[in-house]
Amino acid sequence: MTPGSSVGFGLGDRPVAVDSRGHSKAMTGLPGEAAAQHVAADDARVPGAGRITDALTDPRPPAAVGLLSERTPVTPIVEARGLTKRFGRAQALAGLDLVAQPGRVVALLGPNGAGKTTFVRSVATLLRPDAGSLQVAGIDALRHPARVRQMIGLAGQFAAVEPAMTGRENLEMIGRLFGLKPKQARAAATAVLEQIQLTGDAGRLVRTYSGGMRRRLDLGASLVGAPRLLLLDEPTAGLDPGSRVQLWDAIRQLVAAGTDVLLTTQYLDEADQLAADIVIIDHGQVIAAGTPSELKTLAGDDVIEVHVRDAEALPDVAAVLSAVGRDPRVDRATRRVWVAVDDGTRRLMEAMRALDHGGAGVEDISLRRPTLDEVFLTLTGKPAGTTGQPSGPAAA
Amino acid sequence: MANASVITGSPLSPARGRVNSGARFWPSALAVARRTVLKFVRTPQLIGLATVQSAIFLVIFRYIFGGAINAGGLPYVDFLVPGFVVTGFLWAGMGAAAGVAEDVEQGLFDRLRSLPIPRAAVLAGRGLADTALVTWSLAVGTALGFAVGFRMHGPVTAGLAALGLCVLFSFAFEWVFITIGLVAGTAQAAQGMSVLMTVLVFVSSAYVPVSSMPGWLRPVAEQQPVTPMVNAVRGLVGGPQAEALLPHTTAYYVGLSLIWAVAIMVVFGVVAAARFSRR
Numbered sequence: 001m002t003p004g005s006s007v008g009f010g011l012g013d014r015p016v017a018v019d020s021r022g023h024s025k026a027m028t029g030l031p032g033e034a035a036a037q038h039v040a041a042d043d044a045r046v047p048g049a050g051r052i053t054d055a056l057t058d059p060r061p062p063a064a065v066g067l068l069s070e071r072t073p074v075t076p077i078v079e080a081r082g083l084t085k086r087f088g089r090a091q092a093l094a095g096l097d098l099v100a101q102p103g104r105v106v107a108l109l110g111p112n113g114a115g116k117t118t119f120v121r122s123v124a125t126l127l128r129p130d131a132g133s134l135q136v137a138g139i140d141a142l143r144h145p146a147r148v149r150q151m152i153g154l155a156g157q158f159a160a161v162e163p164a165m166t167g168r169e170n171l172e173m174i175g176r177l178f179g180l181k182p183k184q185a186r187a188a189a190t191a192v193l194e195q196i197q198l199t200g201d202a203g204r205l206v207r208t209y210s211g212g213m214r215r216r217l218d219l220g221a222s223l224v225g226a227p228r229l230l231l232l233d234e235p236t237a238g239l240d241p242g243s244r245v246q247l248w249d250a251i252r253q254l255v256a257a258g259t260d261v262l263l264t265t266q267y268l269d270e271a272d273q274l275a276a277d278i279v280i281i282d283h284g285q286v287i288a289a290g291t292p293s294e295l296k297t298l299a300g301d302d303v304i305e306v307h308v309r310d311a312e313a314l315p316d317v318a319a320v321l322s323a324v325g326r327d328p329r330v331d332r333a334t335r336r337v338w339v340a341v342d343d344g345t346r347r348l349m350e351a352m353r354a355l356d357h358g359g360a361g362v363e364d365i366s367l368r369r370p371t372l373d374e375v376f377l378t379l380t381g382k383p384a385g386t387t388g389q390p391s392g393p394a395a396a
Numbered sequence: 397m398a399n400a401s402v403i404t405g406s407p408l409s410p411a412r413g414r415v416n417s418g419a420r421f422w423p424s425a426l427a428v429a430r431r432t433v434l435k436f437v438r439t440p441q442l443i444g445l446a447t448v449q450s451a452i453f454l455v456i457f458r459y460i461f462g463g464a465i466n467a468g469g470l471p472y473v474d475f476l477v478p479g480f481v482v483t484g485f486l487w488a489g490m491g492a493a494a495g496v497a498e499d500v501e502q503g504l505f506d507r508l509r510s511l512p513i514p515r516a517a518v519l520a521g522r523g524l525a526d527t528a529l530v531t532w533s534l535a536v537g538t539a540l541g542f543a544v545g546f547r548m549h550g551p552v553t554a555g556l557a558a559l560g561l562c563v564l565f566s567f568a569f570e571w572v573f574i575t576i577g578l579v580a581g582t583a584q585a586a587q588g589m590s591v592l593m594t595v596l597v598f599v600s601s602a603y604v605p606v607s608s609m610p611g612w613l614r615p616v617a618e619q620q621p622v623t624p625m626v627n628a629v630r631g632l633v634g635g636p637q638a639e640a641l642l643p644h645t646t647a648y649y650v651g652l653s654l655i656w657a658v659a660i661m662v663v664f665g666v667v668a669a670a671r672f673s674r675r
Contacts (some may be wrong), residue, residue, distance in 0.1 A: 124510045144510065150415045154510040158503035164435040176427050177511045179417040205438065225416045231510075261494065 075138040077102040077229050077260045078123060083132035084284075085118050092118035093129060094284035100262060100277070102137075105255050106262040107275030109372070115284035116264035117157070120233045123262065124154045137228055153222030154231045159214035163207035166199050167217050170206060172223050178225030188224045196220040196250050212243025219250055223259075230254065232263035236270060248273055268372035272309070278372070280379060288379050292372065299370035299378045300325070300340025304351050308335050309361035317362070320354045329377075335363075340370060340378075418512025421520070428508070428521025429528070432495070436529050442491075446533060450487065451540055454480055457603060458544045465604055468641045470634065474549070477541035478558070478630040479602030483622065484537040485530045485566035486597050489573040490590035492526040496577025497586035505672070515673045519665075521569045530566040534559065549635030558632040561653065565625050568657040571664035578671045602626045605641070621656040628653045 014037040020344040025252060078100040100106045108116045125145035134141040134147045161170045168189050175185030195198045196216040196393045206214060214233065216387045222230055235251065236244040251274055255261055265271050271278045272292050279289040282288055304325065306317050314330050317337045321328040324347045325339035341347040355362055419427065436442060457476055467475035499505045508518045529620075538559070548555050573590065580586035599613060600606075600622040606614055617623055631639045631646030639646050 121506075124506075126509055128507055149510060150418060150512040152510060154507060156503040158501075158504050160503035160507040162431050162435060162504070164438040165431060169434075173427050173431060174507075174511070177419050177424055177508070177513050179419050179512065225511075227416065 003292050023271045025348070061250070074101060076100055076135070077137055078106075078262060079133075079135040080122075083122065083129045083134060085115075085122065085127065085129045091284055093122070093132075095132070096281070096285055098279055098286055098289075100260075102260050103252075103258075104264065104276040105261040106277045106279060107271035108262070108279050108281055109266070109268065109271045109376075110264075110281035111266065115283045116281055117233055118284075119281070120154075120231050120262065120264055122331050123148075123150060123229075124231050125149055126154075127356055133143070143165055151228040152231055153225055153227035153229070154233075155218050155222040155235060156233045159211070159218040161206050161214055161217050164205060166203050166205055167193065167209070167220075168202040169211075170217060171220055174221045175224040178227075180225070185224070187395070188226070192220040192223050195223070195253055197246070210243070211238055212246060215239060215243065215247055216250055219247065223254065226259070228260060230259050230261045232261060233268065236265070236267070268376065272372055274396070280376065282380050288375075293369070295372060295375045297372045299375040300342070302341050302344030302347075302350055303338050303368050303370045303374065304341055304344070305336060305338040305368060306355070306362055307350070307364035308362045311335050313360045313363055316358060317355065320358055321351060323354065324351045329374075338374075340374070401529075405640055416512050419517075421514045421517045424513040425521035425524060428518050429525035432522055432525035433528060434592060435495075436525075440459045441465035442639070444643045446488065446491070447536055450480075450484060450533070450537055453538050454537075454544060461603075466608070470638055470641060471540075472546045473631070474547065474634055474638065475605075476603065477538075477544075477546035478633055479626045481534060481537045481541060481601075482562055482565065483597045483600075483602045484533055484569040485562065485569060486593045486622070488530045488533045489526075489566070489569055490587060492530075492570060493573040493576040493580065493586040493590045495526075496522065496574050498577075498583045500578060501582055509673070516669055519574060519668055519672055522574060523567065526566045526570050526573070527563065530570070531563050534562050534566070548633050549637060550633050554632040556586050556657050558629045561608055561625070561628060561632075565653065568660040568664075571661055573670065575664050575668045578668060596620060596622050600626060601630075606658075621653070621660065624649045624652040624656060 034194065034313070076099045080096055080098045080100065082088075083093045083096040084091070090113075092113075096115065098119075108119065110116050120131050122134060123141065125141055125148050128142065137151055139147050139151075139336060141148045161167075165173070171189035171192055172182075172185045175188045176182070178185075180188055183195060185367070189202075190199075194200045196219060198213060198217060198220070201209065201213065206217060209217065219232070219235060222232075232251070236247050238248065248270070251261065255274075261274075264272065276291060277289065278292055278295055280287050288298065292296075304321065306321065308314060308317055311332055314332060314337060318328045318330050321337055321339040325341035328337055328339035330337050342368050348365070352365065355365070419423075427445055437658060454476075457480070462472040462476065465472055465475075505518070509515060576589050577586045580589050597603075599609075599617050601617065602622060606617045606623065609617055627642050627644075628646060628649035631649055633643055642649065
């Protein structure tokens with residue numbers, strides 16, 4: 001899959017990728033493996049920052065959607081074409097193209113101000129894009145926003161629950177607003193409380209809840225209507241690690257129950273944990289998209305990481321690693337050097353021999369798949385959001 | 397569209413999710429109103445503080461400034477209390493503006509706007525609830541007024557009509573406060589903007605006779621909406637003695653204040669609705 005391409009996401013067990021030249025491929029087998037093969041076969045060139053620019057200047061294939069829909073009669077849950085939105089002088093969306101197929105969790109990943117929230121708010125019909133087209137489950141969100149609202153649930157960046165009501169009262173109120181009858185609203189609230197593990201606290205006023213409980217209740221509120229598409233805008237921003245994991249569990253259960261989820265996040269591990277498909281957004285445009293493993297492949301097949309005992313040894317180790325892969329990166333704070341390599345096992349052996357010969361004090365050496373941090377760095381030339389690790393090119 | 401959602405199986409195992417018909421206008425408005433009222437009722441500090449504040453305010457005017465104010469032959473307490481009760485909703489309204497701004501700030505309005513309900517119902521619910529709360533503070537204010545020595549000089553029906561007018565005025569001004577809350581965006585900003593309301597309260601006939609003001613200020617006080625509202629209520633409850641002090645008849649002020657109320661409601665209702673559904 002090419003960075004900057006229009007992407008159609010998983011169609012059940014046969015994901016289809018449409019690259020920037022309009023070629024479409026059905027992948028068979030495990031999505032991750034298939035994607036890796038696909039990328040290896042298609043991208044003889046090394047994907048990287050320069051590559052993105054090429055892709056972006058390529059004319060967009062107008063037939064991409066056609067090809068997609070020929071293959072699959074499934075209506076995309078979200079289909080955005082050339083969305084633009086400007087707030088004063090800030091260009092929040094700059095021609096964003098995104099097609100998300102139903103049945104998968106899609107994570108929009110990007111730094112602050114990348115346009116994630118603007119996009120989600122457009123899908124939620126809270127904002128009207130300046131130009132472009134936007135369909136939600138086949139319905140034109142610009143022309144028929146009221147019909148789109150019948151199919152979505154939104155949980156924003158804040159816990160939009162009423163502190164002076166109990167957890168149950170909050171859920172029943174939203175259930176009623178979704179159009180449920182009182183009895184149905186009660187039943188839905190009971191079921192949702194169970195799902196978000198707040199049954200025991202359902203009768204307490206929300207003002208006595210912890211931050212994590214409020215977030216879970218907020219998520220629950222968007223669920224009582226059992227919407228087709230759940231929009232989660234940075235659902236775990238500002239939560240402690242324990243609460244994040246609990247919220248992730250709740251989201252995973254939902255997905256298992258068949259709700260389509262579009263979520264935004266600045267946390268790479270969150271996207272990795274939850275999403276079947278990740279769309280990386282920067283400056284209001286999609287710069288890359290694919291499954292987590294596809295995206296990781298963009299940053300090299302494998303990564304060799306060396307942890308040294310003494311920071312003084314970092315330049316030497318970096319020099320050694322530059323012989324086995326390209327452009328090793330150094331993080332002084334954690335005394336680590338890592339490098340992307342093509343043939344992991346063989347390169348690891350080479351690196352170990354060379355390091356042994358050089359006599360550097362190595363604490364730990366490992367071979368692993370690249371993290372999304374590294375992917376983001378490769379694609380944008382800067383670390384992702386606030387979680388990015390400080391890094392830079394190896395000192396030569 | 398039928399107001400029913402078809403649930404197939406458990407609400408949590410939506411085969412492909414549901415299409416929610418959404419609640420209609422009045423059920424939506426009532427649900428939103430209920431939440432605002434619950435918030436108020438379950439925050440006793442808020443109620444206590446508001447009551448104490450208005451009592452202090454009344455006592456200061458009644459017993460401290462009151463002696464220095466010449467109400468033109470009318471006992472000052474009889475002049476003061478109608479003005480105090482009418483302008484009470486303007487004080488209460490500032491809290492409403494801050495509450496609306498808080499709902500914007502904390503994302504509650506975004507959630508409500510993303511639901512399949514008429515957007516106007518959200519504002520209508522808020523407006524109704526706040527008016528109900530203001531009616532409560534109106535009753536408290538009236539009771540306090542009687543406690544400091546105010547007596548009716550008109551028929552009971554006129555008193556009830558006066559209370560009805562007060563509720564109507566507060567409903568009209570509620571739209572001003574909702575607009576302020578929506579525009580301000582933060583509770584603090586809303587509070588700041590609402591302070592402008594003190595101008596409306598004091599540059600009026602509520603606490604002092606307009607005739608005691610300097611010549612350049614008098615037209616402002618006479619032409620702004622609070623003065624006819626206060627005069628209408630004062631004429632209704634004060635009987636002939638109070639009416640004699642007014643430049644026009646009570647009926648004139650009732651009519652004028654009704655026109656003002658409707659105009660404010662329409663203009664700010666439209667502005668608030670436009671602002672709320674802007675996207």
